[in-house]
Amino acid sequence: MTPTEGTQRRTGEPPKKKGEGLFWLIDPVLKLGEGEFVYTEGCLSIPDEYEEVTRFGHIVVEFTGRDGKRRQLEATNTLLSVCVQHEMDHLQGKLFVDHLSALKRELIRRRLKKHKAQREAERKGEATAL
Ligand SMILES: [Zn+2]
Numbered sequence: 001m002t003p004t005e006g007t008q009r010r011t012g013e014p015p016k017k018k019g020e021g022l023f024w025l026i027d028p029v030l031k032l033g034e035g036e037f038v039y040t041e042g043c044l045s046i047p048d049e050y051e052e053v054t055r056f057g058h059i060v061v062e063f064t065g066r067d068g069k070r071r072q073l074e075a076t077n078t079l080l081s082v083c084v085q086h087e088m089d090h091l092q093g094k095l096f097v098d099h100l101s102a103l104k105r106e107l108i109r110r111r112l113k114k115h116k117a118q119r120e121a122e123r124k125g126e127a128t129a130l
Helices: 003-011 079-091 102-129
Strands: 026-034 037-043 046-055 058-064 070-076
Touching (some): 026 079, 037 079, 046 079, 046 102, 070 079
Antiparallel strands (some): 026 058, 037 046
8 A cells, every 4th residue: 555545545535546646737838947856767768768867956837737727836856846847858859868968878879779679689580480
């Protein structure tokens, strides 16, 4: 049991349904970014790669909610402040590796290339076995 589930049971709230707690940030704009926060990030776009990324610690983001109203979100040194910046990067075609040194990026690129070659070799092996 997670602490969250325990809290929900104690307060008599129904357990959260799948997808609940998701929220939408439409047209997000970073209004304020200050300080630094380091977090080990990964991304579905780059499987099995995790690196420390330095981002703003304190952020204020303006966005449109699903109700069409313009709102603000503030987060400081949390997973939320990291996630929002990570996802906003995606909107501009950036990945977390773009925050790393050229050397680290190159090492990751080589590992991905090697994994891709291994997968292709495995596929070819399976094809000839058929
Ligand atoms: Zn991502």
